[in-house]
Amino acid sequence: MKRVVAGFGIFSVLIFGCQTKPSQPPEAEIKKGYLVYKNNCSMCHWETVKPEQLRDIRKKVMRGERPPFGAPPMSEVSARVKKFYPTEEKFVAFVKDYITNPSKEKGVCLPMAYKIFGVMPPVGKNMSEDAKEAVAKWLYYRFNMSWEEFMKKHPH
Numbered sequence: 732m733k734r735v736v737a738g739f740g741i742f743s744v745l746i747f748g749c750q751t752k753p754s755q756p757p758e759a760e761i762k763k764g765y766l767v768y769k770n771n772c773s774m775c776h777w778e779t780v781k782p783e784q785l786r787d788i789r790k791k792v793m794r795g796e797r798p799p800f801g802a803p804p805m806s807e808v809s810a811r812v813k814k815f816y817p818t819e820e821k822f823v824a825f826v827k828d829y830i831t832n833p834s835k836e837k838g839v840c841l842p843m844a845y846k847i848f849g850v851m852p853p854v855g856k857n858m859s860e861d862a863k864e865a866v867a868k869w870l871y872y873r874f875n876m877s878w879e880e881f882m883k884k885h886p887h
């Protein structure tokens with residue numbers, strides 16, 4: 732009987748000792764990330780876009796006019812990158828690297844984005860590690876639409 736109890740002790744350490752905490756959005760970091768977005772990204776990336784706005788912009792682009800922004804909106808970027816890098820860890824690592832060393836080969840945007848806007852400049856080169864981490868987390872948690880949902884709502 733003693734052996735059984737001792738055995739259960741080890742067993743419960745194995746089960747309960749290895750549980751990881753459920754991941755919670757880090758609120759303070761996300762707030763900071765929004766400020767980083769405002770200061771470093773918003774001049775090119777709008778935060779969101781309404782489906783009707785995007786429809787009008789698309790018509791203009793088809794006529795050869797320039798869109799009113801210099802990059803896809805962040806709601807779209809977030810959904811798109813999550814399709815390829817779904818976990819927070821992979822998403823954050825991708826974004827931090829991409830903004831520091833962007834290239835068409837690495838990018839996961841629609842081919843249309845590179846045609847219209849070209850490749851993003853390496854804005855992350857002048858940013859601190861903390862700022863990059865915060866803006867990447869903000870981009871991950873700020874939006875929750877899947878790529879499929881985004882395209883259904885904003886066909887283009």
Ligand code: HEC
Pocket residue numbers: 767768771772773774775776801802803808812826829830833834837838839840844845848849850851852854855866867870
């Ligand atoms: C000068 C304009 C400009 C600024 C400033 C800018 N971006 Fe971009 N970004 C772009 C363009 C253009 C694209 C689409 C082409 C590409 O992916 O390189 C893009 C694409 C992206 C992508 C998608 C990458 C991919 O191709 O898969 C991410 C993520 C991103 N930007 C994050 C950011 C963040 C975060 C900031 C601020 C720290 C930022 N960008 C600032 C122009 C900009």
